[in-house]
Amino acid sequence: MPPASQTDVGWIPKEVKKKLKEQKKAEQAAAEADVQKKRLTRRARRPEGYGLGWPLTLPEGDLQTRLKRYLEGFATGMGWRSPRSREPGTDRDRAEDLTGGADDRAERLGVLHLSFITVVDRVGSFELTYELLDLRGGQVRVKTKVEGEEPVIDSVTGIYPTANWHEREAYDMFGVAFKGHPDLRRLYMWQDHFDHHPLLKSFEISTKRTFENLR
Amino acid sequence: MVWTVVEYLNYEPWRFLVSFAAVLFLVLNIAGIFTMAERKASAYIQLRYGPNRVGPRGLLQPAADVLKLFSKENLSPNRADLWIFLAAPIAMFIPAAAVWLVMPFAPGAVIVDLNIAILFFVAITSIGALGVIMAGYGSRSAFSLLGALRGAAQMISYEVPLILSLLGVIMLAGSLSLVDVVNAQSGGFWHWYFLPLLPMFVVFYVAGLAEVKRVPFDLPEGESEIVGGYMVEYSGMTWAMIQASEFAMMGLMAAMNVTLFLGGWQPPLDFLDLGAFNWIWFGLKTALLTFTFQWIRWSVPRLRMDQLMDLGWKILVPACLVWLFVVAGAMLVLQGS
Amino acid sequence: MPQLGQGILKGMGVTLGHLFGKKITRAYPEYKRDLPERSRGLLTVDMDRCIACLQCMRICPDHCISIEQEKRDADGSGKAKPYAVGFVIDDSRCMYCSLCVEVCPVNCIYHTEEFEAQAYNRLELARQFGERPVDPTVDPKPAVKKKKKPTGKKAPKTVERPRTGEDEVA
């Protein structure tokens, strides 16, 4: 079968026409699939057999057992003997590997939903609470601490796209910077001419009446 | 004595001035009455009472509104093209007023009996689109520009089914004069044109709704999308003029519908003939039709632009064309033999 | 076009039914509805009963109550007790949360059925109850929560909020 462009003759038999049509259709379908593939690159990276099928299936069973199994698998995968005595020199201990490997974490566990990120300003350090839900009664609370005046922490937007605005809010209110965030702007306060982070404990509010000269 | 005055007024310049004043008076009153009717109808549909403070049962509310609008300052945007901005309401108002000149209100009661009245109606109402474009362009605002573009597209598209549906009437009546059209429908409601021309009546009704920019075709205004469209920047009397022209246009469409398809001033049954007072029938029918406009407005949501265009070009125009052929064939069969 | 406008006609039937239905609007200034017993209107104070315990001032989330306190032998018992010489409720700040009413030990502050508060000037909305007017623009709680020496006897007593306190403040 010659390509469609070369069959430029006056008369084409019916079967050939039909075949050409089918071929064209197949080409179109392939192109569409290609576009789909491009669109779903994020999904395509995900390992088969885990998590989100199509349509989405929510996890079943107890979160505790899943979590335990997962943590064991995680430790062996990372080359840890136990959380206490891990070797710092193993090559999977780099930060990018952690975030890269974490991509399927949400799906393997079925913890699909990031409920919120709370930042608490413990003067001198920042405590971040990530509340994760599996939408089926299980919940995971991850707490972490960042030291310093201008803290930086990895963004979780790669795993939970919903974290986008949660992290923007945290940045706005506390000045916590998120590495790898696609669009770290202020969420609530105005973008320029405002250098404060209002929920810091050092930001004092005044309860003075605001209309003193507004007779 | 009186007769000489009337005769004197019949001489050309005076006749023109008097009829023009009469039409202006009529149109402004119609705008006021329809504003009131609109507000009351909407209120009653929505379980409210509507305006009820000014005058008996709030009936003087339009007068109070006009007084208030007169006292308001006329604002215009800083970058507006001032001439176009101020001329737009006038360009919208004049067509709404001028067509009333050819409208037969009762037997013999028509200001000008034009023999091309239908053509006059089509030609003059098309100017309304110009006013919309002027208003939207002159305001120099993104919202009003969008409104003007929508308005222009909509009004020009819906002229086509409007005119096509008129053709049926012209074929049946054999005349372009509105007086002839009304006279041809005499003798009971079964002689009215809405029965043989039912699809065209519906098309004229729908296209008329679109032409006067009322829900579900009020996209040029679209207050929840583009905040008011082409008239977003108007205030005070200029805004009042746009509103008045819209309401007058609505009344005009209803009256045109009545004249062309519902027998004009003809009574529904012969023994109900009121002679010179037949304008009561005309008024009743127009009021009823206007009420249906308002009833639709307060019951349905608004279409989207592409759906509006689809409706106009893919449904109304073909329906009209098909029925035109049906009517022509029927006439050929019934009259040709 | 399977339906041909049936849905629209159905909806128009509903609206037509309401056109002749009973209306629910009540013309407000002429018609006044009976307020339920618990309705929370403007606050008022019965100054005879007030014992100047400052509970309401302390709990108020908006800081809309200011009380000027003085030791005075008001009931003739020979003992000087706290007495509210100035009491102001700033209605421009009040959010009618009713916390002050609940906290009052002698039930001297309570809601009325009045709810139409309006004025040409925000300061007019500050209603004075005591014998001596209090400036409502002076905040009863200072912004900085440091221990300060009382500036004078007439200044409102600032209440330190104990962060690890054991007993209740009366």
Add this chain to the structure above:
Amino acid sequence: MLSEERRIESAALSGRAAGRLANPDVRDEFGLETLDMSMGPQHPAMHGLLRLILELDGETVVRCDTVMGYLHRSKEKISENRMYPAVIPITDRIDYMNNIAMEYGYVLAVEKLLDAEIPPRADAIRALMNEFGRIMSHIPSIGFLMLELGAFTPILYAFRERERIQNIFEAVTGARMMFHYIRIGGVKADLPEGIPEQMWNYIEGLEQRLQPDFVDLIEGNEIFIARTRGIGKMTQEKAVEMGLTGVPLRCTGAEFDVRKHYPYGWYKNLDFDVITDTEGDVEASYRVRIGEVKQSIRMIKQILEDLPEGEVMADLGRRIRPAEGDGIGRVESARGEYAVHVVSDGSDTPYRVHYRTPCTVNMQLLQEIVPGHYLPDIMPIMGLIDPVSGAWDK
């Protein structure tokens, strides 16, 4: 809807538009010109104060940037400076269409900190009021959706229902909008005499009115279907990925309801269904809302049928001073999962209060799904998310 190529082109355009804003003389090389439009913050369809920076190609949106914060009143900071009970009236102001759920979430969090035992009658009354709150938020939501589509009448029918529920609330709580009714340890006061009967009568009346006024008038309307079917369509996966909760998630078919899957209070004793729909567009959200109103009616009937007797307030002492730690209260508000995280340091003011409002999270959807739609489609999409200005800005 834009094709994939057009979408990619639009993305490229949006980048250029950003440059064009900085330097208006630059023209793009395709000769295409787009119109930048700022929709809001003062706009009738923006549910309050929201600004959308739109880039329009004709009437097609190619870029939508959400700017918020116009109603930011820093409730989290205020809450840090108020005593525990005095925070409740502030939570009332977060979602002012569904205040009672806002109070409920905060109170649950503080009770978790205090480890308090709540009397059953108080729990039942809380659930009762919460379901009334859901009705009085869902029905106006439907009205707002219709208002934005251009039909003015349903909003007034909706507000008739809301006003009647507000009358009941006024008799119970004393206020029509900012109730301040749910307290730490119970509720403010028991239901007054005759109110359960009034509630029952109202609910029966609502069941009858729901069909003509909100289903017959809206559901079959061809224009409504044309405007909403397929608009704002999203897949389940997208919805979960964006962290949506509430009606926008459930209308895609994902069955998640805090009342069912993270039960709290009296909801453990109630029998109800989680309403889902498969389409995930605006019309589906309308159907889900109507279904949820019916479920709320069912729940209210169940609660009223066996309302437990007893106290309505636990004795927690006059002063509320929880131990150090943190408590999370999570409730299903009318707009989705509402969670409050209270961190205590042992004093009588909270150390940190974080409100997770469903509106903030659901609003992320706008910038994801609006590009590619027509300008008038933004309004039904806003109706699908149905945010409340006070809630997204906190």
